[in-house]
Amino acid sequence: MAPPYLSWILIAMKNSDTYLSLWPLTDQAWQTSHLGHALIVEGNPSKAYDLGLALSRQLVCEAQGDRTCSCRSCSHEITQHPDVMRIQPEKERIRRQALQMILQNVNRPPLWSPRLVIWIEEAHRLTDAAQSYLLKSLEEPPSFLVFILTTDQSHALLATVKSRCQLLRAEPDLLDLAKDFDPEQFFQGKELTRDAIIRFSYWARSFYRHRQNPSWLALWEAGYQAYRHVNANGAQELAKEILRNAYDHVHQ
Numbered sequence: 001m002a003p004p005y006l007s008w009i010l011i012a013m014k015n016s017d018t019y020l021s022l023w024p025l026t027d028q029a030w031q032t033s034h035l036g037h038a039l040i041v042e043g044n045p046s047k048a049y050d051l052g053l054a055l056s057r058q059l060v061c062e063a064q065g066d067r068t069c070s071c072r073s074c075s076h077e078i079t080q081h082p083d084v085m086r087i088q089p090e091k092e093r094i095r096r097q098a099l100q101m102i103l104q105n106v107n108r109p110p111l112w113s114p115r116l117v118i119w120i121e122e123a124h125r126l127t128d129a130a131q132s133y134l135l136k137s138l139e140e141p142p143s144f145l146v147f148i149l150t151t152d153q154s155h156a157l158l159a160t161v162k163s164r165c166q167l168l169r170a171e172p173d174l175l176d177l178a179k180d181f182d183p184e185q186f187f188q189g190k191e192l193t194r195d196a197i198i199r200f201s202y203w204a205r206s207f208y209r210h211r212q213n214p215s216w217l218a219l220w221e222a223g224y225q226a227y228r229h230v231n232a233n234g235a236q237e238l239a240k241e242i243l244r245n246a247y248d249h250v251h252q
């Protein structure tokens with residue numbers, strides 16, 4: 001079997017734009033106490049799907065590890081995981097009965113994981129009756145249960161459903177970040193903010209896409225590490241050192 005972190009890298013490679021747009025969000029997910037019990041993931045279908053997948057993986061990780069984790073859950077195909085239940089439309093609708101079948105069985109604890117994830121894909125296709133039914137579960141979920149609703153049309157969801165969910169956007173407006181980026185100015189800057197690191201990484205990523213040179217990929221990855229350090233404990237000096245080393249390597 002492929003090493004587990006590979007699935008992350010595969011997500012990244014499959015859609016590199018998605019990977020970096022997900023950053024701030026998956027980092028929140030890593031500190032899962034920041035996540036509620038019901039999440040609406042909104043974005044274009046493939047990005048929302050990728051984020052739904054990434055969040056599910058994190059939520060069922062048995063070690064609460066990062067993307068290099070090799071626990072049983074992280075090594076397993078997430079869409080086939082016993083504690084990830086996916087609900088998909090049938091004939092462009094998700095009906096009450098389909099939800100009922102799943103939700104009636106959610107009082108069992110998860111088999112492997114700390115959580116049981118119910119992932120409703122294309123949630124805007126839930127009928128009103130299905131949404132009303134869902135609402136009851138959203139009101140008093142068992143502590144281990146997390147709902148993920150992926151959609152590109154959250155406006156189609158009932159206000160009562162939305163008000164009980166945390167909204168995550170699968171495509172923050174970060175696309176222009178690489179433009180006019182000056183790395184030397186970046187290193188001279190006093191403050192190394194998370195936003196600045198994301199800009200840096202976007203910039204590295206745009207070079208990587210054009211040149212397909214592995215050291216640019218390493219720079220992009222360094223951005224990821226730096227972001228985590230700053231996010232976790234504000235370790236700006238360490239983050240800067242990581243980025244500086246990777247940057248110098250690119251320019252050798």
Ligand SMILES: [Zn+2]
Pocket residue numbers: 060061062063064065069070071072073074
């Ligand atoms: Zn794990």
